[in-house]
Amino acid sequence: MADKSDLVLDVKNLKTVFFTNSGLFKAVDDLSFSVKRGETLAIVGESGCGKSVTALSLMRLVPDPPGRIVGGSVSLEGTDLLALDEAQMRAVRGNRISMIFQEPMTSLNPVMRIGDQIVEAVRLHRNIPAKEARDIAVEMLRLVRIPEPARRAREYPHQLSGGMRQRAMIAMALACRPALLIADEPTTALDVTIQAQILALILDLQKELGTGLVLITHDLGVVAQTAQRVIVMYAGRKVEEASVEALFASPKHPYTRGLMASIPAVPASGVPAQARLNEIPGTVPSLVRLPKGCAFAPRCKLAIKRCEAEYPPLADWGGGHLAACWRAEEVAEVA
Amino acid sequence: MTAALLEVTDLKKHYPVRAGVLRRQVGTVHAVDGVSFALGIGETLGLVGESGCGKSTVARSVLRLVEPTSGQIRLDGEDITHLSKTALRPHRRSMQIVFQDPFASLNPRMTAGDIVGEPLAVHGLASGKELETRVARLFEQVGLRPDQMRNFPHQFSGGQRQRICIARALALEPRLIVCDEPVSALDVSIQAQVINLLIDLQRQHGFSYLFIAHDLAVVAHISHRVAVMYLGRIVEIADKDELFRNPRHPYTQALLASVPIANPLAKKLAPLVDGDVPSPVNPPSGCAFHTRCRFAMERCKTERPALVEANDGHRVACLLNEGTGRPNAIP
């Protein structure tokens, strides 16, 4: 594996649970992964599989109650974040590690000016005069290509369009030049044309700043276009990890395979009208009542007795391509 | 394509914009600003465009759930634009709608069976035992178990909820089903299930679909023809193959180019347009797209292009190269 010193983030056996009215469940179960400097790691999986909770766990922002991180370690540039006290963690948050959230409208404070929100992010971590921080804020807004940044800085979130808000979020997240940026579905709420702009922007800035990037999405198209490595999650667990090329070339987990097959391809040409799509039958299980064995088994065409009884371990199927399936070998053939 | 089931001519819907506690009108949203199209029997027309461009408003207007500001809607040749509520009721049976958010469109306090049976009860088509058997049959049709009739919406998964919505739409045996982003809220794996169901049902019953989405790929799979909307207007409409093979409007081109392709080896993202979508409250003068268009000319700022036939069945609203909408060369 990669050289240790090159790692920005190293997550080991992360476990986060939720205590809710309907019961306790593991939203993130035994998750390990790492991100290198300048690398983009994508986390994919369908809605509710634990992607956002993973991101929040890294930031130690899991809402408590009902959530709690109950195990594992998250080391950022060598320090275990989970071992820090709250004050130390605050010094790291927004400084070395920052995050862009899914909903640009609701993630900005509606009663504060955009500029002030960025200024706050800067001044929390750098002891500089307000005036200077303001200049930085305007500069950041210019960096994320907001026209007339000085004027926009004085506006409130509701006065900006969706795309601009998301850019403001990015400016805020990058204001302190973090070592690691987590982007949790940064474009889901946006139009595809805007999405393309925003993603291009994030990648540009990432390159410029050398930041490690964790990109969370469930859009495999986005993954293919942006990431170097990919983690696939299902029901709180990592079921597959590989480089983006390897994953798309030969997925080893039946779930990944099914997911890829059900994506409607954009027909550059010659798609027959009314083509049926491949589908994964059944539905995602409730996290509260997971089956004993493999969580995907009830929906899996390849499921065998063993799948129902025993959870398959993550195994390396060559070249760092990890997958948790008893029949990973056969996946490519069957589908 | 045979005779048109639905014909929409120059449909406009303007909403007043109200502000403040008194909700005074401070402007007008040109949500739909002159839309015309026709939909044949057994045909699927896809309607794409970004969020807020007026797709849902078209859908609602067609069903007369909102009163159009102007224009005409013909169903089976009959003008239903100005029918009274009572006169409209029989026509309600011929057209139904499936919404984007399946959970929100189901009353959380009614059982699935009641929800699906409600249209039948309202129109007095069935009651008691008969109602129950018909609902059960509808459940089977959409791939739900009849024993789930007594469950409440929150007890279903997203895909199942959308099936309930579809079953409710089917209950009156309509000829036209308007699908307003029926899969946007669903996961890809579930999305495929629902699309397949819609395709199967169309094959069995010969419905016409007005299928709205913002995901071009989804639309590509289900539609016969596709219309692209931008800020309340249709900017391009063509047979699906033609549209994808040969997009003429710069916006359509940008849309197609922006869809990330699920193949790491394919070309990388390259945004074709810049800037943000203008607000429909004060749409730009001339061609609404000129603020973001790569090919924008002086004319585009003042002159509003009409939707003209570029070649067989392919119509586009662009001034580029005298209305053919075709750029000289795609860079």
Add this chain to the structure above:
Amino acid sequence: MAAIDFDVELRRAGAHATGGWRRVLFMAQRHVLGAAGLVIMTLFVLTAIFADVIARYDPLTVDSARALARPSLAHWMGTDSFGRDVFSRIIHGARISLAVGLGSTALGGTIGVVVGLTSGYLSGWVDLVFQRVSDVLQALPLLVLALVMTAALGPSLPNVILAIAIPLIPTVARVIRANTLALREQPFVEAAKSIGMSEMRIALRHVLPNTLAPLIVLATAQLGSTILTEASLSFLGLGIPEPYPSWGRMLSESAAEYVRTAPWLVIFPGIAISLAVFGANLFGDALRDILDPRQRG
């Protein structure tokens, strides 16, 4: 990071609390204050229903021989200056308080719902008129309204109920109207329209049931405040008249003369009022939490 014992945690989180009683018990543990409120309310209601069985003396019988007896085995809460058993009066007073609480809440609530629903659903000039009327009702001080009402109608149980109910109407109507306006935009209402349902039917079948949760929350809180309002009216001499044992009057009258000489006359009705109001509010709070969709797992 301490490891956790999943089985223990699961039980604690109520994973096994499926079905009927277990679920209730689990909820009770989760909302301790709410459960306490429920217990108080239940006791309160049961007391009111079975007052005749529980009370050991007639609450109205005057007996000079046993006036102002201290609390004892014979008279658990002592007797008042008329020699009436305080415990029996408090038990029967629950009936009055419940009648006032339920009666005025139900009356004000029902009219408020009708007004709010009509106003929110029909909008237009109906809405405008209703809105102005409720503005007017809200700008009139509650106690003044109650004062004039009781002055007009004379103090009696039904009149007190009416007087307390009227100011309630605009409050309920506003909440229901706001809810209705929000619900009207819900896709399921649009779906109902699209199948050709009449407006009336939509309002009753789709809108009304969905305003129930906020209504219940509002009603439980109001239940408490009506009991207090009755007490205030009693203090001003406009509450439920003698000889019916209204807690408010028991408290306000003896507060004047017997705070020191016969404190039991003051303490017990005071506790009864506070407890009932307290219970209603605790219960209302918990209901709000439970009925809040965002709180549901």
Add this chain to the structure above:
Amino acid sequence: GEPKQGGILRMYHRDSPANASILEGATYSINVPFMGVFNNLVIYDQHIAQNSPDTLRPELAESWSWSSDNKKLTFKLRQGVKWHDGKPFTSADVKCTFDLLMGKSQQKLRQNPRKTWYSEVNDVTTSGDVEVSFDLKRPQPSLLAMLASGYTPIYPCHVSPADMRTHPIGTGPFKFVEFKANESIKLTRNPDYWKKGLPHLDGVEYTIITNRSTAILAFVAGKFDMTFPTHITIPLLKDVKSQAPNAVCVVEPTNVSTNIIVNSTSAPFDNIDIRRAMSLALDRKAFVDILFEGQADIGGTMLPPPQGIWGMPRDKLETIPGYGRDVNANREQARKLMQKAGYGPDKHLAVKVSTRNLAEYRDPAVILIDQLKSIYIDGELDVVETANWFPKVARKDYMLGLNLTGNSVDDPDQSFYENYSCGSERNYTNYCNKEIEKLFDVQSQETDASKRKPLVWDIDKKLQEDVARPIIFHARAGTCWQPYVKGVTIMSNSSYNGFRYEDVWLDK
């Protein structure tokens, strides 16, 4: 010791009087604060608790005399008396006052509750500045009692009745300063008072406190020198004594009777049997025990002795049906009467007991209802707001009413004529018995008190036997003051006449 000069007497007032004009007032709320502003022609000695013909003292009149036929009463007036505004007091003022009261003058009182007191007066005439005569239609020795009441101050001619309501001018020891409704009443010493050296106080200030608990707490906390007179109930008195052990407290009858007004004009109380049964069912001692811890008086119309002058002696009283000591025997008899009238254990008589919405009224009504249960009568309380009480009673829109009747002077004339004579407006029950009415006149004209008393007793007994307006009890109440307050006497047979306060002083 020697009276000390100076200091302001601070009292609380139980409620806010409608205005400051005593002649228009009908409660002692108005007499207490404003009596000190005025003088009467004659007045009861302010330091003898029991008002009686023997305690009449001259005031603005230096002396008085009856004509030989007892039909003319002449007063010699004091000279050199000045009104607070400096104008001299003359006989014209006296004439003006009584013309006003008799409704003979141009100017009118807004209300004139005691017009009937002067029904036997033909005319008031002056002769010179210092003599006034009252011409009577027939002898009425009790006229003097009424003139001595706190209710009968002499008003100046030159001030209109309207001004007297807002800013009264008198000749008395205290001058009116201000009256803020619901807030306070202030009087200040009249430096030119005709009684030299009086008053001792620099002024009197009343703070209006309607809430009894608050008022008494304030007294206990030393905010006031004195409570409002006869405002402390017997149960509260214990409380006051326990908190303020030094306070001087007295309990006196208020000469207010609590009675039942019976609507005998319509069923069921047009039936004398039912009326009798009701009166037999009363356990008066229970009322007194509960409401007064035993400290109230049982009697007839007139306040019982020893405080009352005209009340029946005990042995006579107990011969009246219902006053006998054996309550059970009385009730047995009552039930028989009820059965005779067609009621019994299976057929109860439903009755509404109307009363005002004040504790003094409601509490006895509650006891009454409870007692009526013993004779098959199911009573229901019907509380009526003050504003509606009188119209309701006047309409005869009631069956039984629980009422309080205050007597401003302890004299049969005031009581009998007002409450029992045919056609009197305050005869709420419309009781009309021509024979008794003749007896009223007989006693009224009797100048010898010792002969008059038996006459009065007989009338009283008869009234009780007719169950016209059964009297339940005569209340008592307490008054407290701080030990340094000197010279206060609480009248024992009237609560309207003892508030001149000119020689009250503070030993501080």
Add this chain to the structure above:
Amino acid sequence: MFAYLVRRLFLMLVTLFGISVVIFFLLRIVPGNIVDILFAAAGYVDPADKADLEKQLGIDQPLVAQYLHWIGGLLRGDFGYSYVSEKPALQEILPRIPITARLAGLALLFSASIGIPLGVISAVKQGTKLDYALRVVSLSGLSLPSFWLGLLILTASVAMFGQMPIFNPNPQTWLEAFATYAVPAAAVGFRSAALTMRITRSSMLEVLRQDYIRTARAKGASDAAVNYHHALKNAILPVITVIGIEAAFLIGGLIVTETVFNIPGVARFLVEAIRWRDYPIVQNLVMFIAVVVVFANFTVDMLYAVFDPRIRYTD
């Protein structure tokens, strides 16, 4: 903005007109009038006297004429004369307003300065013992009948200090003035503070769930900054509404407190006036209270715009 104000003003006038009609006719529906009451005390009435007095007070005229007379007078600034005291109604009402206003103001101050911080604490510490304790205390504030609380305070202060706070119309020092109002204000304020605390708590809980709070934390902001700077600013709107309603309520709702503490404010005066059917006082006082309420609502709306940039009353 200007157009908005004009429209707003018009609606306020409509409401005030409605109130004037309601109160006027409500009062006339109530049986009995000042004449009955005056004569009730005397025990009888001479019909001629009664008619005289009614004529003198103008209550013999048709209701509509009386109403027009009243409103006409109001528009000319003529508030009529009190039936009871026969003084100009304005002269009776005006001196009482500052008393009640001071009391209400102090109570609101108390309510806001205690209720808001405790509400924030309770929300931030949701589910802890502290939260439970604060909630129980605040609920008990809402469960105590206010006259009872007032009497307890008075009794306790007499028992413990041999003194009691009773209204002092002419306070000499600033401290005395404060003492005159502080205790009754605290007695009312306790209830309001409880209410404010509850609203603050629930509003804070709502806001604390919002995404932008998470964003603030993600920036590394401290708890205090998050709670007070980000959350409270957003949570304050409902609190303002409640305080606004409370302010309106207090002007007319202090009846009980003013009675217990014997404060000669408008509320108690109003009760007395109703008891006496002193129409000119009741009507004008109710109108005054209504004006305050309407303006309180207006102020709340304006404050909304101050606190929430999304709301702008532009026209």
